[in-house]
Amino acid sequence: MDFNMIAARGLVLLGCGKMGSAMLGGWLRQGLAPGAVWVLDPHPSDWLVAQGVHLNADLPARPAVVLIAVKPQMMGAALPTLAAMGGGDTLFITVAAGTTIATYERILGAATPVVRAMPNTPAAIGKGITAICGNAAAGAGDLDTAEGLLAVLGQVVRLEGEHQMDAVTALSGSGPGYVFHLIEALAAAGQAEGLPADMAMTLAKATVAGAGALAEVADEPPAKLRENVTSPGGTTQAGLKVLMDPDTGFAPLLRRAVKAAADRGRELGQ
Template identity: 65%
Template structure:
């Protein structure tokens, strides 16, 4: 199954909020015909209405893919609109946090291939990363198709087990919020040292974005990048002395942060 088959058989998108819109924009930019996409969205944006997709109309009988992009708390109300697509002819892909594979298997019935995915918000600018895992019915072709669709908004990695999604949620799913807070904290610290708020925020935002780009584009071990910036007895070493404190430093704080997010993901998965 390839993207040309998606164009021929159709794709159903349940929910077109921020993440659904990012995916749809990526697919259209890659040449997927708007008429091949059927969107179920009770509150469509002006942008969505202008894309030319089939919006809130009867669904095709056996589309290639049905992608679930609604919030978990809306799942019970929204999912019945597409459960008729179960049984095996349509690949179901979910980007809903905290909803396990077994829930979709129960909703769509036996024989339905399901791929569960965890993207993150940088998908909005094509810089996201998504982790995927399939159920027993999901073949290599199904996984490759899901990977192709999700790569429209960034990188895609495959997991070995569904249980790993909780850790993924704690690291990359929730991770952008940690980075945004780092920008806030760095800007506030600059203000405390006498910088104007606008200047301090600009310095903090661009420093974090630039450092991330350097790490991403060079592929260099971040520990080596840190060492490259750190002169003996210099200013960076003085700052890192605080951040790298073994008892109360950033490493310990981030471990507790990721554990808290992963634990909450586990709770949501248990229902």
């Protein structure tokens, strides 16, 4: 990413926990000068202190970008401190879960370009996927800037609009939790078949991680990869017969899980 425009006017990072630190570390590695970054964080880590950024200092009046990475419950106190930067050409990018674009527009003004983003926890190791959408004031250049900054977390996809964000939250945002539970359940099933607990967990972790990595790089779709590993009348087919049951199998279970998460997201956004 070309950081020249950002370096000239500055970037403000509000909140530098795990997600904020992952982004900041990525930007600095890509060449953004520490002196071009202002970080506001009430409990800075030793790592953050050592980066040489402006820490809890007076902010530039018209930064190029303000990136909001605080917890949703801190938003009410944090946003009003940035209200003076709204209504102009400062781009606001938010990775805070659950806070709608309308909330930012009420405080910053409808003319403020705002891009809302939903990353997921693998972003902490650069293996995440982030979905973004912008308000009416956010142009193509703003979305390009947001995508460039968020690419340090992994892949970035653009939504048709904010109406799709609850589905994204339920799928990729909450999805790591589903996968972690799959690992737990797979290991427990292996243990039930006679494996030691630690060996079953090692096998389950490696199996899920390896299958996911293969699915990501393979030219074939997951359905074809599944067929490739399924011999007629073999062990995989026996297991898949259970998992692919149309009433009690994996697909209807995940549909219910994702719907429950999406419904909850809509409730929290009201």
